[in-house]
Amino acid sequence: MIPELGHFSLIIALFMAMSLGVLPILGAARNSRVLMGVARPLAYGQFVFIALAFGVLAHAFLSNDFSVLYVAQHSNSQLPGQYRFAAIWGGHEGSLLLWALLLSVWAASVATFSRHLPEEMVARVLGVMGLIEAGFLLFMLLTSNPFTRLLPAAADGADLNPLLQDPGLVIHPPMLYMGYVGFSVAYAFAISALLGGKLDATWARWSRPWTTVAWVFMTIGIALGSGWAYYELGWGGWWFWDPVENASFMPWLLGTALIHSLAVTEKRGAFKSWTVLLAIGAFSLSLLGTFLVRSGVLTSVHSFASDPKRGIFILGFLVVVIGASLLLFAWRAPKVGLGGKFDMLSRESLLLSNNVLLSVASASVFIGTLYPLFMDALGYGKLSVGAPYFQAVFVPLMVPMVFMMGLGPLARWKKMAVPDLASRVKWGFASALVIALLLPFLMGKFLSQESSKWSPLVALGLLMSFWIIASLIISLKQRLSGEGDLAQRLRRQSLSYYGMQLAHLGVAVFIIGVTLVKGYETERDVRMNVGDTIVAGGYEFRFNGVTQVPGPNYVAGEGSVTVHRDGHLVADLHPEKRVYNVSGMPLTEASIQPGLFRDLYVSLGEPIPESEGAWAVRIYIKPFVDWIWAGCLMMALGGVLSISDRRYRIHQKATARASAEPVVSNLQGQAS
Amino acid sequence: MMRFILPLVLFLILAVFLFKGLGRDTREVPSPLIGKAAPAFSLPTLQEPAKQFSPKEMLGRVWLLNVWASWCEACKDEHPVLMQFSSEKVLPIVGVDYKDKREDGIDTLKKAGNPYDQVISDADGKVGFDYGVYGVPETYVIDKTGIIRFKQIGPVTPENLRDKLMPLIAELQAK
Amino acid sequence: MRYFLIGLFCLLPSLSFAAVAKDIADDPVLEARMIHLAEKVRCLVCQSEPVSTSHSEWSQDVRNIMREKMKEGATDQQILDMLVARFGKSVLYDPPVDNETAPLWGAPFVMLFLGGALLIYQLKKRRGKVVDATLTAQDEQRAAELLNEPSSKDHQA
DSSP, X not given: OHHHHHHHHXXXXXXXXXXXXXXXXXXXXXXXXXXXXXXHHHHHHHHHHHHHHHHHHHHHHHTTOTTBHHHHHXXXXXXXXXXXXXXXGSSHHHHHHHHHHHHHHHHHHHHXXXXXXXXXXXXXXXXXXXXXXXXXXXXXXXXXXXXXXXXXXXXXXOOOOGXXXXXXXXXXXXXXXXXXXXXXXXXXXXXXXXXXXXXXXXXXXXXXXXXHHHHHHHHHHHHHHHHHHHHHSSSOOSOOOOHHHHXXXXXXXXXXXXXXXXXXXXXXXXXXXXXXXXXXXXXXXXXXXXXXXXXXXXXXXXXXXXXXXXXXXXXXXXXXHHHHHHHHHHHHGGGOOOXXXXXXXXXXXXXXXXXXXXXHHHHHHHHHHXXXXXXXXXXXXXXXXXXXXXXXXXXXXXXXXXXXXXXXXGSOSSOOOHHXXXXXXXXXXXHHHHHHHHHHHHHHHHTTOSOOOOOHHHHHHHHHHHHHHHHHHHHHHHHHOSSSOHHHHHHHSOHHHHHHHHHHHXXXXXXXXXXXXXXXXXXXXXXXOTTOEEEETTEEEEEEEEEEEEOSSEEEEEEEEEEEXXXXXXXXXXXXXXXXXXXXXXXXXXXXXXXXXXXXXXXXXXXXXXXXXXXXXXXXXXXTTHHHHHHHHHHHHHHHHXXXXXXXXXXXXHHHHHXXXXXXXXXXXXXX | OHHHHHHHHHHHHHHHHXXXXXXXXXXXXXXXXXXXXXXXXXXXXXXXXXXXXXXXXGTTSOEEEEEEOTTOHHHHHHHHHHHHHHHTTSSOEEEEEESOOHHHHHHHHHHHOOOOSEEEEETTOHHHHHTTOOSSSEEEEEOTTSBEEEEEESOOOHHHIIIIIHHHHHHHHHO | OHHHHHHHHHHHHHHHHOOBOEESSSOHHHHHHHHHHHTTBBOXXXXXXXXXXXXXXXHHHHHHHHHHHHHTTOOHHHHHXXXXXXXOGGGBSSOOOSTTTHHHXXXXXXXXXXXXXXXXXXXXXXHHHHOSHHHHHHHHHHHHHHHHOGGGGGGOO
């Protein structure tokens, strides 16, 4: 009976979402307060009912109700509690429900934090979000109902894919989906601005914090997924350019462009139609990602079981949502004004060239991901596009971007004098260059490697990172110079300034991680008898054999590897080779000792046949690899800092003033 | 105002491609060997290791080369189809026991019946590799001049036997 | 010093029978070359994985054949060609530049060029358009705003 309650709640939520999608938008068009007034209650209502449905599914999982087909397919009575909960989104139907739930969370947040916005704006934004929600609920109810019963009930479930039985599953999908879905807010703001014909700087100011929050979630979500792959897949890679990874990377790149473009639009009221297009594009790519993952058009390790019916539905939905918004764009965007003045060379133009690079990067990932599909559809046969292509294309796009990332924060709004800027950065650039050329020589020694090879790619990576760091130092010096108390001057800088710099520093840290792990990682694939040792990168690894250890729903062969450096014990690692009871699927669980400057990473291969307890063991020393995720975290924190800035705090006066006089922002630009 | 319509146009083109992509099988890889001469080899037969088989022997006849193994689950589904088909005596079927222990292969055929006119043993999988085998079972149709005309990846089913293989075989035999 | 010696003695028995582990590969240099090449080859049995990391039997076979061919002195390109002849172009993760893949390889750079050109064009066009009298009117308005709203400094970036 309880699962039917969940089903029923989804139906009620669908009707609420449909009403939300129609009435307030109609109300805004007819200027009817009553119709616009239903927007908030309906947004809360759909949230309550979807949350109810989600709770019902959670209950079915936690109580092992195998009469629900979805539970029977994705859980098992032996599955530990936290994974039984996370298994809710371990498959297609439940992850859709999570998606719908998070969308309603965003809509409810918009309803709550929009008291200062004009009523018709709120009505339109919530209305657009309601339409999207209705589409997803309809999709779920027609093709992917998580509450479908299995009669007779299964005695036990088929178990969750062992690869997913990991803390990563608990946190990665919700974070990533928060990002994906969060771009719907920026999208809804853009659409309602187009609908209302009021595409001005205030629109940019309102949607900026929402976009940044979504971007923060997405950054964290992608980083978590990458970290999960790093320790779970057993060979220490952290990004594979798999179509599904690309599906999350494309909207992230475009979202990053959007954040920067919104800055120009807010400051200068310029390039509004471009910014609107980016807002539509970022969310469209989120939707497209859903399509790619769930329709089976591309091969991927992540893809859900495909069903052509679902593919058709999502494609239809894509065409309606994206097609309609692009049509609206083609109709309304030409009437958008030009905005304030700025020079060919100014912070604005640098931000916009960053936009060009990020959009091209996003489009390149898009083309690489879908090219096999295009070729096949055109009858040219099959081909594959993988990591080598993306790496070859990405580096040349990132180099100019990072160069401009260093210049951007130093350049003045509206107009910059090239000689002045050049003289300010020349020492910074020179020092970055010297460090980049010399550091690789020291690196080999520092990482105790046999050969301290110098490679141009490592030098290039370091140059990019230290260029960002140098520009940050120059910018800080410039801002903090002057008379008086340093602490006071530090306090006087806005949080959004610190946020921006922290995020950029995150990029530098990220590049250092990528560069050094690529350039200096040590990998050994060895056969180890009990008691054998091997020295790699200055560490001595000793293999103490494998013992059988029972886990909650698996049996693990747990290896013991002790690591010494200069006679001191530095790590006691326990890599596992698990066999899951229900599926019989083997899984390699690597053991990692993370460190600021290197990770020690050990994973078990196969036992060596006809030996006494010998195993194939993979040993990696990965210098600076954690900097990759530390960088991502810094980017996300930078985002959080910048939205904590007081100008985005919800106080009525500031925004009312801003909406009355978008010109004010021009002045601020000048003042800073 | 062309440039404002451009995104819409691009998206609609994309949608057409996505629609076309919906039905396609992403896992199946068309063989580049179709239309090319079947790679030559010489392998011992399964039952009598002293006897060798080479595709040259089949020149002048249309024949099937079916790659199977005792460890292959899908081959068990395919087996009855082949048994039925071989009883119709349409054309010779040559089985390749791929990466298998000789005794296991012989045992399987003893228990389930032998649909093959000849079975050869490709114990190390070298010949299978030359034929581009990556998912057993796989079946090749080879014409009278020794050219590969068709490759079936995965088990032969009564449906694809009726709709694809039989018409092709009839056409090739008529030549 | 004494503690150090005690520590050393504790280690001794374990060291006495410890041997140095051997690489799985007979020839680590060749192995590294093989893995590097295998990263460019798609495992056809798996959904989306290169042969270098795949655990599938087919990938193991391919790796073995690559090792063999390398020992026989084949170049990387010859090995890739051999694989393409048997399994088709879709085994390559790194599609070679030819007529079919020219758009793929060219697109990023063409887009970059077009994007850059478009941006410069737009910026130039704006420069021509935005400088006009209406701006001075706005300037006046802004000046008035500034005087009335000293708190607007709070909104600085």
